[in-house]
Amino acid sequence: MQRSTNPNPCLIAILLIVRSSSGVNFVFHYPPKPRSTPTTHPPARRHSQYAAYTISGSSSPSSPSTSGSSDDDADDRQSRTTARGRTATERSDSGSKTRSRRRLHLQDEDEGDGKGGDDKEEDMRVLGFKEEFLAGLLAPKERMCKTKFELLIDDMVFLGYPLHVRPDGTWRKQKKKRGRGGRNGGGGEDNGDVNMEGDLDVESIAMGYGGHEDDADDEKDDEDGESSQGGNSGNMTMFHVVFVLNPPELEYHSRTQQMFDYVVKRFASALKYEQAKDGYVWRESEKIVRLKDKANHEGTIFADLCREILDQSSLAYAISRIYVDISQSKIAHVFLNNSLGLSLQMPIISEISVLPSITEPQVPGLPLTTANSFGDDDTEGDNMLAKHFTLLFLEDLEGILKDIAAEATDSSASLARFVEACKPTISFLQISNSCGIPLHEIQVMARHLIHWRKARAIPPIHQRDTYIVSPNADMKNLHTLIPIYNSLFPTLQPLPKLLTLLSGKPKPFSTFIPSRAHRPAYLEILAFLIRHGLATQLRNFAWLRVTRQIKRAVAGEERRARKSPDSTTPNAQPLEKGKEKEKELSKMTSSISSLLSHGGSGAGGRGGGEESDSEEEYEDSIILEPHQASSIESAWLEMMTRGQPPDVKALFDRIIKYLNGQHAIEKIAVREGIARKDVRRVLGAFDGFIIYTRHW
16 A cells, blocks of 8 residues: 655646747646645735746756756846736846746736636636636747746746757757767667666666656757657647646745656656657647637537547646646656656655654654665665665565566566565565675665655564554554455454554564464564554664773773883873863763863872872763774773673674664674674673663
8 A cells, every 4th residue: 555655746737838830829738627726825816916937047059958057147137028918027137046037917818807707718717817828928938948937926836848949940959870989888779768877777677667868958869860850840839838836835945846857847858759759749739729629619518628638639648647646646657659658756755764843744654763774876875784774565566576577678587586585574685695686786676666666675674673663653544454454464463452562661573473483474564564654663772881980990000000110101192192082072972961080190199199089080971983982992992891702802893883872783783794692692791881772
């Protein structure tokens, strides 16, 4: 079962505008009757509102488009123009963010006069505006091509990526074929497939990605040198797919930027690709317009017209699917021109590490953990830990394998083999060793499955680890999960009873397993609980504590070494420097308030000038980074290990770097290849010097 974790996609409608030699045409919109529901306040009268028209990016025809800067309109200026009986004041300015902004005073014709129109006239209005009015407003000039189009009216944002035909009449720049040193290594046809990792074409395997990457820039166009005349391009000179949003005011920038980067620009680029190939966008636009003209002539009702357009136009149907799926935070899978499969999605939150505050959006059921440091690429996250992670599948395994089988690619076999071998109890490294799939490829395929929401990265589950009911568990959804649980585990403990046990005093999960024979089934139950956000791992973190007794013992040895005839002053200098560093580190230790004290010396001291100290002169403290210990800290650590067996000392040296409160004790065994019982034995030997805390 898959639920949305993005509470507000903010999508109101999607519009298609086309400009041809005969003028601008409002071709299509979905849904048929969109509602512009304000996010924060009731709508004011549009004729009293202003719209901010922002163009982000380089509008120079010779420059590649980048959605964050613009070199145009560098000089401040003001002018007044008149268009269709409405006045517009244009102002452009160039600041530190190099953006050009326009404010347009908008007043739709016949709006606000208190007169109601008939049903047919209402059908010709979209979001309260006449279609021809929106068409003119959303068809920017050619110099605005390949830039981010952003128009704000009331609480609605009109967001798009308008694309114009090139001066030579083509839609994509032609380039000569590359030689063997080209991007594809052999001058072969560039079909748009993306080989992200060099040796594994992960983005064109399973789940319908379609192998098309954003190729809106001329620098990426037609690298195979084939004709880009667009076949039946007709007289179209511009097309513009506009996404209408109503984001909350405080989330305006993040919501619009995400929608533009992940959906708007990619969809427009895919349409440009198909338009350049055989005039797909123009052909579909003509088809829709003909259907609208026919319906108008025959008096077809609006609802029937909408159904007919969706039945006969693949582009209209694709727009409707994108609207439905993106507005529900799902992945939109569409098929364009009977040739290009495209998948679009908005980024969603897959898990959280801290509980939301009372003022933040609450998303019950979202997984709660601090364990996941699995990066998005090889340069992110804890890479040493990544190989010790695994996948928890979020969908039925048979369904995932069926999707993979439906995509006949070179990588499908490897992906299917990985999915079949992947278990929530074994790590990527173990899978690699058992299946012979290189670890690097496993990590690439894992990221692919995570990206397409088929799986989530977790530390391998283990019966000796401790799990609790997640503080963010959605108990209101429990009634829908109980029947699913009962069908999967009909003879085992009921779900409410198991959650009751996990809500008690934290214990290793093995204590809830009746026998060794029940272990596989109970680990499957645990995976079910984690998958649905009902349970999370409770992990242990540790710090090394230096007791006052250890400090006194080290100080005593230092004094005796100074008094020894064989000792020299330089030998004691490192310890003195270490004491200074100790004072600085003590200030950083929140749990220790007092600074460390050192024994003084003087002729008038006790013992005839001998340095003296007392129990009160020392305080317990922690070592913040034991693997980077100062001289005095190293002396304390050496004192702690005295009397321990050699094998315990050796293991202690290996695990000491994890005892800084930043690493879970549970990951030591897999990281270092040490048996869990040996880790427990070492920690037990130093139990008096370790402070523990628990956290998810």
